[in-house]
Amino acid sequence: xxxxxxxxxxxxxxxxxxxxxxxxxxxxxxxxxxxxxxxxxxxxxxxxxxxxxxxxxxxxxxxxxxxxxxxxxxxxxxxxxxxxxxxxxxxxxxxxxxxxxxxxxxxxxxxxxxxxxxxxxxxxxxxxxxxxxxxxxxxxxxxxxxxxxxxxxxxxxxxxxxxxxxxxxxxxxxxxxxxxxxxxxxxxxxxxxxxxxxxxxxxxxxxxxxxxxxxxxxxxxxxxxxxxxxxxxxxxxxxxx
Amino acid sequence: xxxxxxxxxxxxxxxxxxxxxxxxxxxxxxxxxxxxxxxxxxxxxxxxxxxxxxxxxxxxxxxxxxxxxxxxxxxxxxxxxxxxxxxxxxxxxxxxxxxxxxxxxxxxxxxxxxxxxxxxxxxxxxxxxxxxxxxxxxxxxxxxxxxxxxxxxxxxxxxxxxxxxxxxxxxxxxxxxxxxxxxxxxxxxxxxxxxxxxxxxxxxxxxxxxxxxxxxxxxxxxxxxxxxxxxxxxxxxxxxx
DNA sequence: CCAAAAGTGTTGGGAATACACCCATGC
DNA sequence: GCATGGGTGTATTCCCAACACTTTTGG
Numbered sequence: 001x002x003x004x005x006x007x008x009x010x011x012x013x014x015x016x017x018x019x020x021x022x023x024x025x026x027x028x029x030x031x032x033x034x035x036x037x038x039x040x041x042x043x044x045x046x047x048x049x050x051x052x053x054x055x056x057x058x059x060x061x062x063x064x065x066x067x068x069x070x071x072x073x074x075x076x077x078x079x080x081x082x083x084x085x086x087x088x089x090x091x092x093x094x095x096x097x098x099x100x101x102x103x104x105x106x107x108x109x110x111x112x113x114x115x116x117x118x119x120x121x122x123x124x125x126x127x128x129x130x131x132x133x134x135x136x137x138x139x140x141x142x143x144x145x146x147x148x149x150x151x152x153x154x155x156x157x158x159x160x161x162x163x164x165x166x167x168x169x170x171x172x173x174x175x176x177x178x179x180x181x182x183x184x185x186x187x188x189x190x191x192x193x194x195x196x197x198x199x200x201x202x203x204x205x206x207x208x209x210x211x212x213x214x215x216x217x218x219x220x221x222x223x224x225x226x227x228x229x230x231x232x233x234x235x236x237x238x239x240x241x
Numbered sequence: 242x243x244x245x246x247x248x249x250x251x252x253x254x255x256x257x258x259x260x261x262x263x264x265x266x267x268x269x270x271x272x273x274x275x276x277x278x279x280x281x282x283x284x285x286x287x288x289x290x291x292x293x294x295x296x297x298x299x300x301x302x303x304x305x306x307x308x309x310x311x312x313x314x315x316x317x318x319x320x321x322x323x324x325x326x327x328x329x330x331x332x333x334x335x336x337x338x339x340x341x342x343x344x345x346x347x348x349x350x351x352x353x354x355x356x357x358x359x360x361x362x363x364x365x366x367x368x369x370x371x372x373x374x375x376x377x378x379x380x381x382x383x384x385x386x387x388x389x390x391x392x393x394x395x396x397x398x399x400x401x402x403x404x405x406x407x408x409x410x411x412x413x414x415x416x417x418x419x420x421x422x423x424x425x426x427x428x429x430x431x432x433x434x435x436x437x438x439x440x441x442x443x444x445x446x447x448x449x450x451x452x453x454x455x456x457x458x459x460x461x462x463x464x465x466x467x468x469x470x471x472x473x474x475x476x477x478x479x480x481x482x
Numbered sequence: 483c484c485a486a487a488a489g490t491g492t493t494g495g496g497a498a499t500a501c502a503c504c505c506a507t508g509c
Numbered sequence: 510g511c512a513t514g515g516g517t518g519t520a521t522t523c524c525c526a527a528c529a530c531t532t533t534t535g536g
Contacts, residue, residue, distance in 0.1 A: 005290040052245060084294045193526065195488090196526065218536070220486080221534070439517090461513085463516090
């Protein structure tokens with residue numbers, strides 16, 4: 001065999017987004033176990049090598065399930081990262097040696113996006129600690145995980161533009177139009193008038209008004225709405241363009 | 242090492258689009274050399290295993306250069322294909338044995354899109370034969386190459402929507418607005434009125450009218466235009482939405 | 483009453499669409 | 510003249526953004 005051709009391990013890494021109560025995008029980071037590394041340097045994107053009989057999409061589903069305990073999370077492959085030096089940091093090589101009990105000096109990874117309601121119970125079967133980090137407070141991470149996260153931000157924006165309905169994966173089942181507005185604003189960076197946004201959103205027939213309204217707010221209480229995926233799918237209109 | 246983890250070869254495959262004079266999208270297919278396979282079954286997407294010190298983007302650039310002789314072709318990674326059985330067909334395994342002189346039974350590939358003016362001279366340093374095939378006349382291909390091509394069609398449409406300017410990679414330097422219209426129609430499937438399209442396109446300041454007009458046509462001759470990338474970049478407007 | 487946000491109505495401008503009309507060329 | 514397509518002008522419609530105004534609630 002020509003020695004020049006790569007023969008390597010392949011992993012998946014998942015960037016899971018959540019939207020917190022301070023209107024910030026958050027990302028789920030897992031803790032990795034490295035004895036002589038300070039705790040605040042032990043965070044990483046959740047990921048795993050893929051099995052020999054496994055497709056990458058299946059591996060990503062597996063990682064997400066091991067991470068959160070949730071089955072069937074929405075997910076989207078977005079890029080393969082294969083810089084020859086992305087895993088050549090000494091402490092990263094050492095960690096892989098511990099984690100996989102083998103010396104690994106190059107590895108390519110397929111990055112995935114996923115979305116999660118931030119109030120959902122996280123029940124990891126694999127990681128001791130799993131925490132939400134606001135995107136602008138993500139620490140320095142191993143490998144090229146910071147780069148992956150940076151690129152995932154433009155990718156989630158594109159995703160929302162392509163399929164507006166996935167935005168509801170980040171909101172509670174009952175939400176106010178202001179919540180949706182703030183999430184959309186955080187994602188789309190073009191500022192829109194909340195009044196017009198309200199009018200437009202509430203005109204969609206798949207945004208169902210509920211009887212329930214906010215409690216204990218020092219202003220007129222906002223109505224809760226829910227998203228109806230079935231109605232949305234029927235009239236595959238362009239929604240917000 | 243846990244035997245369950247994949248340790249594999251990684252390749253890139255490139256779907257190169259062209260637009261022919263009958264207003265059809267075409268794809269470049271290369272010929273592979275397999276003695277006892279009929280010639281019409283020897284076509285494949287151009288691709289290659291990646292080198293041990295090579296990033297995937299570099300590998301894709303290399304493949305495209307070996308394929309066409311052109312440097313700096315536009316290119317876009319669009320998906321990693323990793324079905325465990327995508328390379329388990331016997332004749333595919335045999336071909337890989339010949340091509341790479343090693344037994345390979347699983348391989349994952351990273352698929353790229355690229356665009357080429359169909360009149361450009363193709364000067365392959367690697368393949369004996371390289372031919373354009375209209376997308377609806379692509380023969381049955383090895384591995385999952387037909388699947389890759391199918392998915393590349395939705396991807397090129399998305400690409401045009403994201404960045405309209407790349408459409409000019411498929412047209413001659415001098416083109417008529419009708420040519421642009423027919424290409425756009427072939428890609429976007431929503432039918433638009435050519436008159437209004439004409440008006441809109443010619444209003445863009447980066448579409449420069451030339452002195453030259455069509456010759457020997459049995460109707461009023463159309464004007465040629467050219468695309469000015471510099472002007473386009475300056476006012477990054479949304480163009481066609 | 484005031485502040486803050488919900489929610490509705492009005493209006494004007496710009497873009498997309500439909501379509502009418504004239505121009506140029508070969509047969 | 511006629512068919513075909515180039516190219517321009519116009520009217521209408523629709524969407525969007527700006528903004529005014531009313532409603533509701535707590536303090």
